[in-house]
Amino acid sequence: MIPRSVVALQMIRESLVTKIFVVCFLAIHMPLLAMIAYLAGGYSSHPFPILTILLVATLVGTIACLAALWWFIRPLRLLATALKRYNAEGAPVRLPVEGTDEIGVVSRAVAATMNELEGVMRKLRQQAMTDQLTGLGNRRWLSERIVTEQARAEREKSPISVVLFDLDHFKDINDSFGHDVGDRVLIGVGEVIRDNLRRYDLAARIGGEEFCLILPKTRIGEAVVIAERFRTQLEKLNVDPLPQGRITASFGIYQATPCDSMQAMLLQADRALYRAKEKGRNCVQSFDWHAETR
Known part of the structure; x- marks a missing residue:
């Protein structure tokens, strides 16, 4: 039987919603977790250090949340850039996408579709420029x-x-x-x-x-x-x-x-x-x- 922890990690990897939920949950509760750790360590309950810890934890949680979200949507940005290049230059759509979540699936599907379409268009262009009987140019x-x-x-x-x-x-x-x-x-x-x-x-x-x-x-x-x-x-x-x-x-x-x-x-x-x-x-x-x- 597969351990529940492995199943949970698999679900997180394959679900963008789950990833965002986990990241946002940890980011929101970062000040609380930091406060609990600080008080559990037996440190002073003076207001100044507590406020400092809360401020630092909030900043760290916010930065970590934004960085994680930036990384999650990175394939979409790469896809958008590749599509712009395709429209402007006709460059093939190639994406180094390894994710298995919804964005990764969509990005790979779009890239595969665009590359297949480019192959069809290349064949059509060749046919339009070739005499079908002799194989010479037209x-x-x-x-x-x-x-x-x-x-x-x-x-x-x-x-x-x-x-x-x-x-x-x-x-x-x-x-x-x-x-x-x-x-x-x-x-x-x-x-x-x-x-x-x-x-x-x-x-x-x-x-x-x-x-x-x-x-x-x-x-x-x-x-x-x-x-x-x-x-x-x-x-x-x-x-x-x-x-x-x-x-x-x-x-x-x-x-x-x-x-x-x-x-x-x-x-x-x-x-x-x-x-x-x-x-x-x-x-x-x-x-x-x-x-x-x-």
Whole structure:
């Protein structure tokens, strides 16, 4: 059988009301307990020492009561601070709460709920920024990342190139073989892109069969070489029942300037892409802004 003293201590630990009651009871009766101890010790009953003991005991009881109450509600203060940080900065709610009373239970439950909610929100944000079919970024993701890359390029005085390409006669694949085959083609293209990207390159699917590569630290001549490699790899892509070499793409390349918006970059790359289509598709064309303006 569990001793009653252990049961009582367990009840005090798990009940905020009991804790407050015990602390307030002891604090209120501190002067009385001090007076009883003083008189039981056989000390003088002169009014001055008695008043002094009562005053000191009252102060000690009051300070101890306030300190205990401060400690009891500390998890609530930590929770309030964490929630304010979450609302202001999106910081995860983490609390070093060890208590088993009502405040501890509520604090842990709120922290767990907020962390679970943050996990769900993080997944939703990722889904909103990802093309579900290919696993690449989408247009929204690209528009956010490209601003960062342009700022870095301007800060480091380094070039940045844009490669825009789309699959040749992709509609014919859907019409002749079905959308399931078309989807498998897009998935295969996504795999080719991921396998050939450098660690700092960006890739996104920005349309039905249209893709965009952002190549930091890359001049237009280097971008042409990279695009040719992608073009060759796509020609080798095998998706049953399509014949080998049926999957091809036309590429347009533009070396951006720091002041270019995303729309301007895509527009110039699209002009080069249009040239590639005019030249018979399955080729790489670049748009040299300096050459165009001379």
